[in-house]
Amino acid sequence: MTAGVADVGNRTPQPDISGTVPLPERVAVVVFVAAPILGLLAAVPFLWGWGIGWTDVAIFAFLYPLNALGITVGYHRHFTHGGFKAKRWLRIALAVLGGQAMQGSVVRWVADHRRHHKYSDQEGDPHSPWAYGPGVWGLTKGLYHAHMGWLFSKDRTSRSKYAPDLLRDKDIRFLSLDPVYAVIVLSTFLVPMGLGALLTFSWHGALTALFWAGLMRVFVGEHVTFSINSICHVFGKEDFKTRDKARNVWWLAIPSFGESWHNLHHADPTCARHGVLKGQIDISARVIWLFEKLGWVWDVRWPDHERLASRRVPSRRATDTGAHV
Numbered sequence: 001m002t003a004g005v006a007d008v009g010n011r012t013p014q015p016d017i018s019g020t021v022p023l024p025e026r027v028a029v030v031v032f033v034a035a036p037i038l039g040l041l042a043a044v045p046f047l048w049g050w051g052i053g054w055t056d057v058a059i060f061a062f063l064y065p066l067n068a069l070g071i072t073v074g075y076h077r078h079f080t081h082g083g084f085k086a087k088r089w090l091r092i093a094l095a096v097l098g099g100q101a102m103q104g105s106v107v108r109w110v111a112d113h114r115r116h117h118k119y120s121d122q123e124g125d126p127h128s129p130w131a132y133g134p135g136v137w138g139l140t141k142g143l144y145h146a147h148m149g150w151l152f153s154k155d156r157t158s159r160s161k162y163a164p165d166l167l168r169d170k171d172i173r174f175l176s177l178d179p180v181y182a183v184i185v186l187s188t189f190l191v192p193m194g195l196g197a198l199l200t201f202s203w204h205g206a207l208t209a210l211f212w213a214g215l216m217r218v219f220v221g222e223h224v225t226f227s228i229n230s231i232c233h234v235f236g237k238e239d240f241k242t243r244d245k246a247r248n249v250w251w252l253a254i255p256s257f258g259e260s261w262h263n264l265h266h267a268d269p270t271c272a273r274h275g276v277l278k279g280q281i282d283i284s285a286r287v288i289w290l291f292e293k294l295g296w297v298w299d300v301r302w303p304d305h306e307r308l309a310s311r312r313v314p315s316r317r318a319t320d321t322g323a324h325v
Contacts, residue, residue, distance in 0.1 A: 055205060056209050056213055068255075070094050074095060079094075090291070095171075100188035103222060127229045146226075257287075273288075
């Protein structure tokens with residue numbers, strides 16, 4: 001009893017990290033996230049020459065970055081966090097491209113994400129992988145919940161509370177109407193199908209493009225985004241102090257266009273660049289930089305050296321090379 005009272009009264013700060021994630025939990029994470037993608041990749045050599053060809057790959061390679069940037073640059077860094085201001089036509093284009101990723105309308109996506117930041121990894125967070133506690137079973141359930149299980153929740157985030165600014169924007173409100181968003185979703189399949197038909201002059205080319213550059217493109221894009229919600233809140237590197245478990249996962253940086261530098265993002269949510277340290281590739285930030293040079297965006301919230309230095313994890317300050325654009 002005495003020990004218990006002493007523990008309660010002990011105000012000595014406890015470390016946020018106590019060792020590494022146990023191997024069984026790490027294996028569970030890898031299997032959960034990687035298995036669907038590996039299965040898709042394994043199918044490619046078997047279908048090459050019949051079910052998939054260079055035309056399908058080319059259309060996929062053309063459309064995937066557009067929709068990915070619609071999410072990362074548009075939905076996330078611009079509409080959700082206001083990392084920069086943009087011309088009207090660019091806002092509309094980003095909203096449409098993000099909508100084609102089939103992750104919900106821009107208003108709904110923003111409302112959910114802002115609620116996530118308000119309650120990150122606490123009760124009220126719509127997609128925390130820690131909702132069921134630690135341990136192999138708790139983490140397995142939590143990963144599924146954070147990855148895509150939360151999408152089936154009956155609860156719906158209040159758009160009027162979390163996205164009133166977007167509801168006041170007539171363009172964005174219009175693009176978020178259910179019938180309009182349905183047309184945007186339809187276009188995400190008709191565009192690759194049309195390109196496949198034009199490039200091959202055949203129904204076969206249209207159908208394979210529909211599958212690989214349509215369905216599979218959406219599948220890959222969704223799971224990359226879902227992995228930010230799940231895996232980037234479970235393990236990885238912590239360079240900056242946050243109030244949650246957001247971490248950096250380097251191997252997701254390229255497919256996520258820089259979104260997996262998630263630790264910095266939660267330390268400084270409005271920053272337009274997430275990969276702020278040397279060697280952290282952030283394609284989305286480079287695109288924003290290009291837009292700024294072209295005069296399409298302005299008031300970009302680039303990394304601030306002093307602000308970042310104040311949020312660095314003490315043990316890592318010695319290796320800090322400074323933020324860069």
